[in-house]
Amino acid sequence: MPKNRMSQKHSIEDLNLLYRDAETVDQEIFAEQRSNLLLVSGEHYNRRMNSFYRRIREAKDLTNEQKLRLTKNHIQRICKIYSNNIISANPGVGFSPKNEKEVHDQKVSKLHQAVWRDAVEKYSIDELIDDWADNYVQIGETIVKLFWDANAGKVKGYEQKLNKQGQALFLDPNGQETTDDGSAMGMQFQPAPDQSRPVHEGEFVFEEVFGFNCLRPPEAKDIRKAPWLCVRKMIDRDELIARFRDVPGIEKLAQSSQDETFLVFDSGKGG
Numbered sequence: 506m507p508k509n510r511m512s513q514k515h516s517i518e519d520l521n522l523l524y525r526d527a528e529t530v531d532q533e534i535f536a537e538q539r540s541n542l543l544l545v546s547g548e549h550y551n552r553r554m555n556s557f558y559r560r561i562r563e564a565k566d567l568t569n570e571q572k573l574r575l576t577k578n579h580i581q582r583i584c585k586i587y588s589n590n591i592i593s594a595n596p597g598v599g600f601s602p603k604n605e606k607e608v609h610d611q612k613v614s615k616l617h618q619a620v621w622r623d624a625v626e627k628y629s630i631d632e633l634i635d636d637w638a639d640n641y642v643q644i645g646e647t648i649v650k651l652f653w654d655a656n657a658g659k660v661k662g663y664e665q666k667l668n669k670q671g672q673a674l675f676l677d678p679n680g681q682e683t684t685d686d687g688s689a690m691g692m693q694f695q696p697a698p699d700q701s702r703p704v705h706e707g708e709f710v711f712e713e714v715f716g717f718n719c720l721r722p723p724e725a726k727d728i729r730k731a732p733w734l735c736v737r738k739m740i741d742r743d744e745l746i747a748r749f750r751d752v753p754g755i756e757k758l759a760q761s762s763q764d765e766t767f768l769v770f771d772s773g774k775g776g
Contacts, residue, residue: 517758527720527735535717538644544580545643587642592635624709633711646716650736651709656748658706663698714738 515523600617602610625631633649641647666674666682674682675694687694718737725731742760749755 588638648714650712654710655707658708660703664702665696666699
């Protein structure tokens with residue numbers, strides 16, 4: 506696939522076709538990962554056709570008490586031991602000057618270290634790593650999507666308000682909205698804020714993606730070299746419309762799936 510394929514604009518039909526093709530690539534692996542979730546949450550016995558259930562149930566050398574203890578006690582304990590072993594060997598992140606004798610390199614190294622430590626505290630990265638390690642052991646794979654979200658963080662202001670004709674509005678000295686910017690009177694009126702369109706400071710987002718929600722194109726043999734990846738996630742319709750309000754027909758598209766039912770993994774309850 507050409508590297509610039511996803512840089513081109515695609516129709517909804519094109520995107521749906523790419524999604525359907527990608528959805529079939531790793532179905533067996535995704536099924537195994539979902540079974541791992543059931544094992545950890547203790548719900549796999551509810552599925553009587555599960556191969557793991559049959560193997561334990563039909564084992565003649567295990568008593569009923571041992572079968573119960575294996576399911577209720579040991580799985581989560583084993584996963585926690587593996588996770589703790591990974592975390593305990595994690596040395597963290599450090600910075601050192603490229604040239605230890607150069608004062609400039611020493612200052613740059615200290616600055617980078619300070620910025621990193623600030624990020625660790627602000628985003629609770631140590632706690633995030635603990636969660637990622639748990640899911641890696643329990644599910645078998647963990648993916649983190651790191652990106653800058655301009656709509657996150659504290660509100661620092663509001664976009665300028667527009668009238669129905671699309672003209673920018675200003676506030677005159679009496680606080681009244683007007684299309685006059687005051688330049689004719691040798692003044693400079695303040696833009697009228699639109700309370701419905703806040704401007705945020707922005708911040709980094711560490712979004713964990715469960716392995717079975719990350720799709721790749723069929724021709725990509727190595728996910729790290731895939732020309733594009735698809736992250737499957739649930740989103741509120743109102744938020745979807747607000748985020749892509751400039752896309753023609755977004756409201757109709759968002760409403761088209763309102764009667765469909767989706768099965769998703771609840772990370773809060775582990776089910």
